[in-house]
Amino acid sequence: MVQLTYEPIDVPQLLARAQQPEAGAVLLFLGTTRRFTADRETTALRYEAYEEMAVRELEKLEAEARRRWSLVECAIVHRLGRVPLAGASVAVVVSSPHRDAAFAAGRWLIDSLKETAPIWKQEHWTDGTVEWVHPGTAQHSKADQS
Amino acid sequence: MKVAVKLFAAARELAGETELAVELPDGADVAQLRASLAAKSPQLKPIADRSLIAVNSEYADQATVIRAGDEIALIPPVSGG
Numbered sequence: 001m002v003q004l005t006y007e008p009i010d011v012p013q014l015l016a017r018a019q020q021p022e023a024g025a026v027l028l029f030l031g032t033t034r035r036f037t038a039d040r041e042t043t044a045l046r047y048e049a050y051e052e053m054a055v056r057e058l059e060k061l062e063a064e065a066r067r068r069w070s071l072v073e074c075a076i077v078h079r080l081g082r083v084p085l086a087g088a089s090v091a092v093v094v095s096s097p098h099r100d101a102a103f104a105a106g107r108w109l110i111d112s113l114k115e116t117a118p119i120w121k122q123e124h125w126t127d128g129t130v131e132w133v134h135p136g137t138a139q140h141s142k143a144d145q146s
Numbered sequence: 147m148k149v150a151v152k153l154f155a156a157a158r159e160l161a162g163e164t165e166l167a168v169e170l171p172d173g174a175d176v177a178q179l180r181a182s183l184a185a186k187s188p189q190l191k192p193i194a195d196r197s198l199i200a201v202n203s204e205y206a207d208q209a210t211v212i213r214a215g216d217e218i219a220l221i222p223p224v225s226g227g
Contacts, residue, residue: 031227047226050154050219053203054226078226090227110227118200118219119226120155132156133225137196 001075002058004051009077014093018073023095027102029110031090033083041126047080047089050118054078057117065094065109069101076109078119089121147172149212151183152219157193170212176201177208179218190220197222 001017011028018026033045058076065074072095083089092109096102113119123131150165158164168182176199184191198221199206205221212218 048155049226050152050200050203050221053200053219056203114224114227116205116224117226118154118221118224120222121225122155132159132222134156134193134196134223135225136223137156137193 001073001077002055002062003075003077004049004054005077005079006081007079009079009088009091011088011091014075014077014091018075018093018095020072020095022097023072024097025099025102026095027093027099027106029090029092029106030088031110033085033087033089035085037123040123042085042123043126044085044124045083045089046122046124046130047078047083048120048122049078049080051080053118058113061109061112061116064112065105068108069094069096069105071096071101071105074105074109076113078113078117080119147174147214149179149214149216149218151179152217153190154219155222157190157197157220157222160189160193161187172214174212175208176206176210176212179212180208183220193222194220 062074075093077091079089092106094102094105121133148169150167152165153161200219200221201216
């Protein structure tokens with residue numbers, strides 16, 4: 001299951017759907033808004049996506065994860081719009097009969113999402129400035145460590 | 147043919163538009179699209195040089211041929227998660 005949402009991510013609901021009789025392991029990863037990036041302080045993040053394509057890319061990731069590992073449930077949810085401090089911008093939930101597959105799939109899914117999904121974050125700093133994060137481009141290199 | 151290129155994030159803000167119309171010869175590929183985009187909107191260069199092009203919601207390579215009616219997007223380096 002993949003989803004983009006402008007609302008807070010319903011984590012308990014995702015966990016409940018992953019916790020099935022066929023599964024012996026349920027793994028949750030949340031990416032959350034961090035206050036400090038190096039010495040700069042964040043007030044919030046704002047996310048934008050090329051939504052039709054992002055959904056397709058996330059669906060491809062789910063399909064590939066299910067091909068590589070034996071998964072019972074696989075859910076990838078990304079929040080868009082403003083995400084406050086400590087809020088979850090992304091949730092990956094996988095369940096599998098045994099834990100090795102859940103850990104491996106969860107790690108691969110979040111790493112791959114960050115490489116391929118057409119989704120962008122904008123830092124809102126406490127000094128009032130805003131900055132799109134585009135890793136590898138000169139004017140945004142300060143925020144590369146996401 | 148005229149194609150519309152969707153812009154996102156810093157590229158959208160640099161251009162001041164959510165889409166740019168670009169005129170291309172029939173049978174043009176992504177490399178030609180990039181050249182036309184650079185000529186039309188030089189302020190996009192710092193981002194465009196590091197961006198990928200998507201055609202119909204799939205990442206394309208330089209040789210991908212563009213057809214009238216294709217949905218085209220400039221994909222700056224992504225930072226989701």
